[in-house]
Amino acid sequence: MEVFQVSSLLFVILKNRDMKTKDNGKKDSKIIDCKYIFVVGGVISGVGKGVTASSIARILSDRGRRVTAIKIDPYINIDAGTMNPTEHGEVFVLDDGDETDQDMGNYERFLNINLSRTNYMTTGRVYQSVIEKERNLEYEGKCVEVVPHIPLEVIRRIEKARDEANANVVIIEIGGTVGEYQNMLFLEAARMMRIKHQKSVFFVMVSYLPIPSKVGEMKTKPTQYAVRTLNASGIQPDIIIARSKVALDDKRKEKLSMFCNIPADHVISAPDMDSIYDIPVNFEKEGLGDMICDTVGMTCGVGDNEGSRKWKKFAQSTHIKNKEVKIAIIGKYFNTGDFTLSDSYLSVIEAIKYSAYSSGSKPILTWISSMDFEKDPKKLKELSKYDGIIVPGGFGSRGIEGILKAIEYARKNKIPYFGLCYGMQLLVIEYARNVLKLKDANTREVNPNAKDIVIDVMEDQKAKIENKKLGGSMRLGSYDAHLKKGTIANIAYKASIISERHRHRYEVNNDYRERLEKQGLVFSGVSPDGKLCEIAELPQDKHPFFLGTQFHPEFKARPLSPHPLFTAFIKACVKNKK
Numbered sequence: 107m108e109v110f111q112v113s114s115l116l117f118v119i120l121k122n123r124d125m126k127t128k129d130n131g132k133k134d135s136k137i138i139d140c141k142y143i144f145v146v147g148g149v150i151s152g153v154g155k156g157v158t159a160s161s162i163a164r165i166l167s168d169r170g171r172r173v174t175a176i177k178i179d180p181y182i183n184i185d186a187g188t189m190n191p192t193e194h195g196e197v198f199v200l201d202d203g204d205e206t207d208q209d210m211g212n213y214e215r216f217l218n219i220n221l222s223r224t225n226y227m228t229t230g231r232v233y234q235s236v237i238e239k240e241r242n243l244e245y246e247g248k249c250v251e252v253v254p255h256i257p258l259e260v261i262r263r264i265e266k267a268r269d270e271a272n273a274n275v276v277i278i279e280i281g282g283t284v285g286e287y288q289n290m291l292f293l294e295a296a297r298m299m300r301i302k303h304q305k306s307v308f309f310v311m312v313s314y315l316p317i318p319s320k321v322g323e324m325k326t327k328p329t330q331y332a333v334r335t336l337n338a339s340g341i342q343p344d345i346i347i348a349r350s351k352v353a354l355d356d357k358r359k360e361k362l363s364m365f366c367n368i369p370a371d372h373v374i375s376a377p378d379m380d381s382i383y384d385i386p387v388n389f390e391k392e393g394l395g396d397m398i399c400d401t402v403g404m405t406c407g408v409g410d411n412e413g414s415r416k417w418k419k420f421a422q423s424t425h426i427k428n429k430e431v432k433i434a435i436i437g438k439y440f441n442t443g444d445f446t447l448s449d450s451y452l453s454v455i456e457a458i459k460y461s462a463y464s465s466g467s468k469p470i471l472t473w474i475s476s477m478d479f480e481k482d483p484k485k486l487k488e489l490s491k492y493d494g495i496i497v498p499g500g501f502g503s504r505g506i507e508g509i510l511k512a513i514e515y516a517r518k519n520k521i522p523y524f525g526l527c528y529g530m531q532l533l534v535i536e537y538a539r540n541v542l543k544l545k546d547a548n549t550r551e552v553n554p555n556a557k558d559i560v561i562d563v564m565e566d567q568k569a570k571i572e573n574k575k576l577g578g579s580m581r582l583g584s585y586d587a588h589l590k591k592g593t594i595a596n597i598a599y600k601a602s603i604i605s606e607r608h609r610h611r612y613e614v615n616n617d618y619r620e621r622l623e624k625q626g627l628v629f630s631g632v633s634p635d636g637k638l639c640e641i642a643e644l645p646q647d648k649h650p651f652f653l654g655t656q657f658h659p660e661f662k663a664r665p666l667s668p669h670p671l672f673t674a675f676i677k678a679c680v681k682n683k684k
């Protein structure tokens with residue numbers, strides 16, 4: 107009874123807010139048209155909620171809906187930029203410079219769209235807005251409370267993202283699993299959304315069904331409990347995506363149907379797959395697309411369409427069995443186990459894959475800790491086994507000398523080398539040390555007392571570092587670069603102006619530019635004012651592929667449009683095949 111009363115009251119508040127906006131302008135048809143699909147997790151984390159949300163987004167977009175996606179992270183952190191990637195996964199940078207969760211990368215890749223900071227929220231971000239509004243007297247003298255003001259701010263942000271994208275489907279992934287204290291206010295926002303937008307709100311629970319080895323049978327009980335916990339938040343899932351090692355049988359579907367109050371055909375079997383790109387294809391096979399469209403009352407195109415066929419073709423290309431191309435990825439902390447690693451460099455890995463698949467090769471990635479080369483330089487020889495070498499982005503001094511040795515080896519032995527951000531800065535340091543004979547060359551980040559600071563702190567970063575204004579303050583997001591005619595970069599991009607995403611505080615010191623160029627290094631990409639070096643490379647008659655970018659090209663690689671620089675690198679690797 108009490109719940110009902112609170113709900114009715116909220117309904118009036120929310121509807122009144124709506125009326126206000128409607129009074130001020132014309133009737134907002136988007137509110138009526140749009141469907142909101144919340145994706146929540148049950149039982150355990152790490153079962154692919156992000157990929158599930160992305161896959162649902164993909165199939166609905168292929169069926170002709172205008173889809174946008176939102177990730178909600180329950181952290182207090184304002185953004186993911188201050189979190190350790192080996193613990194929390196990659197920091198994915200958007201065009202507008204927002205430092206977000208790796209799931210945002212999945213959305214962009216699956217949907218082939220660019221998202222903005224409106225599509226990402228954290229607990230910290232939501233509270234910060236509410237507190238700022240309170241300080242600006244925007245609550246008109248009211249007592250500002252956790253409920254309803256925090257959920258209302260969440261709803262405002264969801265609607266803003268909808269309007270920015272002019273979307274008629276918004277997918278909202280709530281981080282964490284149900285039952286956690288951290289995401290309770292977001293579930294409350296989702297519940298309130300349903301009061302406001304009625305039948306347009308839809309809940310998907312991604313759950314996990316374990317098969318205990320001694321029992322040998324797939325168990326539904328944890329999912330039943332998870333649904334009950336979700337029910338306690340006033341939410342009933344419309345669909346359960348049942349993740350498990352193998353496909354669900356009918357018995358399991360019926361059980362979940364019976365005890366979780368949903369029709370059996372709303373239980374979607376989602377067994378482990380070799381490639382995450384098969385998931386949208388499997389979802390359509392399981393009838394998910396039709397079922398969502400029917401349940402929320404959307405007019406959708408058919409499941410077999412131009413977009414889905416293109417996707418299917420790409421998904422099939424990921425199963426290539428032969429024509430291996432062996433890539434070594436060299437970095438500092440690669441001894442933490444594969445799981446963490448693949449998460450901290452997710453976009454790099456995916457970018458390599460897209461370019462490899464599109465050139466008909468199967469990428470084999472090996473993680474090499476640069477410290478190995480510091481301990482035992484003889485180990486460098488092992489690099490000759492690989493068709494190409496990548497040094498991804500990074501920070502700090504650990505393992506740097508080992509990486510420099512590896513870059514020198516790649517340059518001298520003509521192994522294709524691709525440096526991303528720090529990987530480009532280190533390429534320049536290696537060149538300065540070994541070609542310009544500036545033995546002490548370094549970056550200020552590693553040794554501020556070095557004689558030759560060839561990589562220096564950016565002018566506008568100095569005060570930020572001094573005042574410890576370090577959150578969200580790097581050079582972030584998309585900037586244009588102009589490419590030099592006839593260079594590897596220019597030929598790969600087939601363009602003279604490009605736009606790429608950045609995340610750094612240091613840059614090539616212009617005092618050394620002329621000397622480096624005189625000795626053969628080409629700055630093939632520079633900022634429009636010519637002041638910042640964005641790409642460094644060696645001409646192709648000197649080396650098959652020796653190139654580094656100050657930006658992170660991996661953030662713009664997409665399954666259906668592989669990144670031109672990664673593709674050029676892979677082609678060089680294939681040519682160099684051992």
Ligand code: GLN
Nearest residue numbers: 499500527528610611612
């Ligand atoms: N540490 C370097 C800088 O801040 C490189 C950063 C990176 O690789 N993202 O400039």
